[in-house]
Amino acid sequence: MIAANPATAGSGADTSGPWGRLEQALRDRRGAGRKCLVPYLTGGLGNDWLQTVSAVAAAGADAIEIGIPFSDPVMDGTVIQQANDRALAEGATPQSILAAVRGAAADIGVPTAVMTYVNIAHHMGYERFAASLADATVNGCILPDLPLEEVGEWSGCAAAAGVETVLLAAPTASDERLRSICARARGFVYGVGLMGITGVRSELAASATATAARLKAVTDRPVLVGVGVGTPAQAAEVCETADGAVVGSAIVTRMLDGGGPEGVAELVSEFRTAIDAAHG
């Protein structure tokens, strides 16, 4: 049977810093009594996606998740699936996206994390993929189909390259498992807001707040909640407990609708304003 070994899973306990750039930025934000906003954008979606990344940074994002599209995004709902398909059809590759990010690093200004599925990293080879993220000045990496039991090999390569591996934590995980995840995670802990896939819901799930509270009780690391956080009001609500929110489908919808850099930045400002108004 596969069982997490809390002893070894927690052996990378990192409670004293120094933190990576991503984690430091989020800790600084929290230290200043503010909440964190991390938007997700699909890389390679439309020919102005890179300008959108910079515009979103200027609109108040504390860090940005950049999706490298994958053919089989099993944790994503229809919006991000569609964005993946479209970006792939437009010829996006890990290389083209990372090269673009590298070229625009100065404009982006805030820390970045790549979000993709493990096969993209596995196919390139974990070491090479980690090195190519570092080379592109990407700070963090999120691989949602790499759970605690399987993350060791990748996170070793990532750490060696100076890349922070963000780990997901599910509402159904035991406290012991949450502790192991928090000990292993770098950058932030990604609390999954609900048992399901990415997508906007009409209301914030009770599990979003509950998971944030359980995570906060076991870790000092920044706790951000994503999946099912789709409106400025929901983001503000989850930030009552969490250190911040990750917003994906709502933003990608605006990208898919042709919102362009200004349209997407405007939406990000709305999230920023709502979060700051509630947690100034």
Add this chain to the structure above:
Amino acid sequence: MTAASGDETGGSAAGYMGEPGADGRFGEFGGMFVPETLVPACQELDRAFRSAWGDPAFRGELDRLLHSYAGRPSPITECENLSQELGLRLLLKREDLNHTGSHKINNVLGQALLAQRMGKTSLVAETGAGQHGVATATAAALFGMDCVVYMGTVDIARQELNVFRMRLLGAEVRAAESGSRTLKDAVNEAMRHWVAVADTTHYCLGSVMGPHPYPWMVREFQRIIGAEARRQCAEILDGSVPDVVVAAVGGGSNAAGIFAGFADTSARLVGVEPAGGAAVGRAVPGIVHGSRSYLMQDEWGQVLEAQSISAGLDYPGVGPEHSHLAVTGRAVYEQVTDAEVIEAFSLLSRTEGIIPALECAHALAWVSRSRAELAGLTVLLNLSGRGDKDVDQMMGILG
């Protein structure tokens, strides 16, 4: 049962096809590559399967169902006419004679019984050709469970009959419209569905793929094919085993089932993949749908769309244990073209009066092509399903 045949459904062959390692691996393949949100469900299933598989009451109930409901044991047919034509001795393990028309029922009855034991009230499944979907819908009807089956829109179009059967059986068939709109996308949709409802719903996966414990569990539920065949062959062959055991490989469940009965013998094990869906043939490892195995992908790791005349083999991956069997050399994997499959489909119909499913026609296509090399040998072929579902499609091709 002969002494050599071992336990009818369980037991493990020395060295091969036993329990996977502690991390759900067969050598370097397998594992549990799922989002954190699915980990508890996979772990719960692992515990439940272990407990059930060691429980004589569960095993007895499953054996009873396999016998009285599915019609097991399935016979072995010695093909007099075709053997003569090919110059070898051809034996067919007749999984086509099972209730619902394929080997899929073996796995589904096991999983449905397990789901019931776990207190689940619903089943969700993916299907390609529709055989696994039909089997799952059947078990759901029998057990009084709700059933949702995801099927790619491409497959819905080419397997209309099975779509109707599933609906008749009370299942809800949902179209998978993303990606290539075939089996791989139906798996994605089933996993997306499952994550939200895992507390009440069991994911009844149809082949030896997916995250641990599926590859192992499904193989154990299909082991009955090999265990029966081993005993039946011993009778037919005066206590010996066939020279060659051959089966078609999509995800690899019918092959794993029959291989499991012969892994510890001298029999050559041959898996046959469609040329347009040959994951083992291309031998590039990847990770999708929960496990590390050979996977058809492009230079960046994007999963490729398989191309096969057979909806049930139209899958770019393969169960992890097959990758392990290939790497270690215990089994070999061959490829056949659609044209060879069409010919084999007609050949068996014409010579033996058995219309095979297009999937297992792949295995026969390899035997037919390799007749010179196989001359004089005894070949056991897993006839995994009947061809009724394919006649409409073949009518269009053969006229």
